[in-house]
Amino acid sequence: MKMDKPRIPVHLTLGNFQQIFSEEDPYLENMEITESSLDDENLNKVILSKMKIRNSTFVNSKLQNIDITDVHFENCDFSNADLSRASIHRVTFKNCKLLGVQFIDGRFGHVDFDHCLLSLSNFSESKLEKIHFNESKLSNADFFDCKLVKSKYSYCDLDSVNFDRTKLKGIDISTSQFNSLIVSIEDVKGCIISQEQALSFALMLGLQIK
Numbered sequence: 001m002k003m004d005k006p007r008i009p010v011h012l013t014l015g016n017f018q019q020i021f022s023e024e025d026p027y028l029e030n031m032e033i034t035e036s037s038l039d040d041e042n043l044n045k046v047i048l049s050k051m052k053i054r055n056s057t058f059v060n061s062k063l064q065n066i067d068i069t070d071v072h073f074e075n076c077d078f079s080n081a082d083l084s085r086a087s088i089h090r091v092t093f094k095n096c097k098l099l100g101v102q103f104i105d106g107r108f109g110h111v112d113f114d115h116c117l118l119s120l121s122n123f124s125e126s127k128l129e130k131i132h133f134n135e136s137k138l139s140n141a142d143f144f145d146c147k148l149v150k151s152k153y154s155y156c157d158l159d160s161v162n163f164d165r166t167k168l169k170g171i172d173i174s175t176s177q178f179n180s181l182i183v184s185i186e187d188v189k190g191c192i193i194s195q196e197q198a199l200s201f202a203l204m205l206g207l208q209i210k
Contacts, residue, residue: 001152003130004110006070006090008050017056020046038063163187173197180204 009030016036020026020043029049033056042062050070057077067087077097086106094114098121106126116136124142129149137157145165152171158178168183169190174197181204188201 001130001132001150003112003132004090006050006072006092008052008070008072012050012052 012030012032015028015031015033017028017033017038018036019031020028020038026043026046027049028047028051030051032052034054036053036056038061039057039059040061044063045065045067046063047067048069048071049067052072052074053076054074055076058081059077059079060081062082063086064082064084065086066083068089068091069087070090072092072094073096074094075096076093078101079097079099080101081098082102083106084102084104086103088106088111089109091110092112092114093116094112096113096116098113098116098118100120101118101122103121103123103126106123108126108128108131110130111128112132112134113136114132114134116133118133118141119137119139120141121138122142123146124144125146126143127147127149128151131148131151133151133153133156135155138153138161139157139159140161142162143166144162146163148166148168148171150170153173153176156173156176158173158176158181160180160182161178162182164182164184165187166183167187167190170192172192174192174194178197178200193201
């Protein structure tokens with residue numbers, strides 16, 4: 001699967017999140033931010049564009065309707081943040097903690113979650129196109145009523161993930177692990193799985209194998 005990478009300028013201005021409060025609109029771009037905090041804030045329609053953000057935190061913040069385009073996050077903590085109705089395009093999350101993040105009704109395109117913790121995250125009613133979850137922990141994550149297009153889960157922990165009312169046709173989970181999933185028989189049709197997973201699916205569907 002070919003994905004577009006973030007389009008970030010070579011030369012960026014050093015900054016921090018406090019600059020967002022000095023702007024008329026909550027908008028930051030062409031900036032490199034390291035070891036800054038946006039914890040416990042309530043901001044609507046924040047825009048982050050063409051940035052590198054490292055070792056920074058967004059814990060417990062309410063950032064609904066956030067627009068993130070062409071951004072690389074590394075070693076960042078979003079635990080329990082509310083990013084409902086987010087628009088996230090050409091973005092990478094590397095070694096990030098997204099425990100319990102609310103991504104409800106979001107729009108995602110060309111997003112790479114690499115070695116991330118996404119347990120208990122909620123993507124319900126979101127559209128995800130060309131999304132790659134790589135070696136990430138997604139146990140108990142919620143993908144209820146999502147539209148997944150050309151997306152892949154590589155070597156992930158998918159235990160107890162909810163895919164109810166989400167069609168998995170063409171979605172590759174063949175290298176990932178799980179003990180159980182929440183998924184309907186109709187929606188699992190066309191999902192790309194391994195032989196070992198086929199046995200697990202058969203057991204979950206109540207089939208008896210001799």
